[in-house]
Amino acid sequence: MAAKPPLQRLPRLTCHAGYLDFEQRHGLPTVRAAIQQALAQNAPAALTFLTERIPEVLGEDAQAALQVLDWADTAPTPEASVLLSGLREASAVRDARVAERLLTMAEQHASIDHRAQALQALETQARFDAPAQDRLMALARRSTAPQGVCLLAVRTLGRVMKNDFQAGGSEEPYLTRLLTLARESEDRHVRALAVELAASLSMRLDARAVEQLAWVLENDADANVRELAALALSDGRDTRAVLNHFSAAFPGEQRLCVRWALLRYTLRAGGAEALPQVRDYAKQDRRFVRDVADFQALYDAGHVDFDRLWLNKRVYHRCPEDAEALTP
Numbered sequence: 035m036a037a038k039p040p041l042q043r044l045p046r047l048t049c050h051a052g053y054l055d056f057e058q059r060h061g062l063p064t065v066r067a068a069i070q071q072a073l074a075q076n077a078p079a080a081l082t083f084l085t086e087r088i089p090e091v092l093g094e095d096a097q098a099a100l101q102v103l104d105w106a107d108t109a110p111t112p113e114a115s116v117l118l119s120g121l122r123e124a125s126a127v128r129d130a131r132v133a134e135r136l137l138t139m140a141e142q143h144a145s146i147d148h149r150a151q152a153l154q155a156l157e158t159q160a161r162f163d164a165p166a167q168d169r170l171m172a173l174a175r176r177s178t179a180p181q182g183v184c185l186l187a188v189r190t191l192g193r194v195m196k197n198d199f200q201a202g203g204s205e206e207p208y209l210t211r212l213l214t215l216a217r218e219s220e221d222r223h224v225r226a227l228a229v230e231l232a233a234s235l236s237m238r239l240d241a242r243a244v245e246q247l248a249w250v251l252e253n254d255a256d257a258n259v260r261e262l263a264a265l266a267l268s269d270g271r272d273t274r275a276v277l278n279h280f281s282a283a284f285p286g287e288q289r290l291c292v293r294w295a296l297l298r299y300t301l302r303a304g305g306a307e308a309l310p311q312v313r314d315y316a317k318q319d320r321r322f323v324r325d326v327a328d329f330q331a332l333y334d335a336g337h338v339d340f341d342r343l344w345l346n347k348r349v350y351h352r353c354p355e356d357a358e359a360l361t362p
Contacts, residue, residue: 042115042205062101065088065091066113069081069117082114085119086120088120089124089125092121093124093136094126095126098126099121099127100132103121105117106118106139107148111147114147118152122154122157122158127158133156133159136156139152140173141173146182153189156190162205162208167191167208169213177220181224188212188231189231191208191212194208195212195231195235202225205237208244209232217246217250220353222258232266233262233357241271244272247267248283252282261292261295264280264296264299273304276303280300281298284318290321290351291351291353293315293322295353297312297326298325300315301340306333306338325350329347
């Protein structure tokens, strides 16, 4: 009988010499076989190498990226995680067909882990059009979706907003949706993340965004969300409007830590010229008398930039507290 050809085997440690030559002969399926072998052998170094290798192999090849998505769709969670993590960093992930498949997976896949990985793979998109933004917003609001999926949908919307903004695009449509979630979501974690992402661009917010954040500051039931809204609000373009909103919110606020946030963000927005306003806060709540004196001394010493001033400020309040007492 004729001798059978020797069985081709992948190197035991995939990232060792010889693997790339073998991959070059046999193509993309070799990468998947290597991933499966590395998972079976519990080889984290090989998995790290292969995750980084996937985007190099795919490049801008959308058809190859769609093949990876086909594999990920039916693969067990550990394998799908490696495939989608690699796809996330490939240029081909920004092809419209690939992005559509990922968005559909995030909306419809039976596995929560697959849906989460698909959303994370979408975070490197250069931009989302309005329909894609609406789909992510709907996913974030879906009452039947697991909380983790809802939060990842919000995070994906915020991160692509940042990608688009840094490339010269408009943040406005993303910001509108994030602030709608901040006002209307029934999940406090979704509301908090939406506000946090709205503040992540470090840009001056227009009057519409300021009004929406002011509504959150005065009406949200969760103290953490209100505190985040105060931070975001301090980036408002119209400083006088921001200070007016802070002044209006302080008397009705019942939590020490949110009041403390209002005081320091008043100075972040208005600088030394806002000292009379924070002195008024201290008249309403004597717990802040020492803070106002400290801030006055720091401004008198020549500090101007709030972030640097804050480094020299002694903190007297333990925030967040396990159980905050209501203000007297």
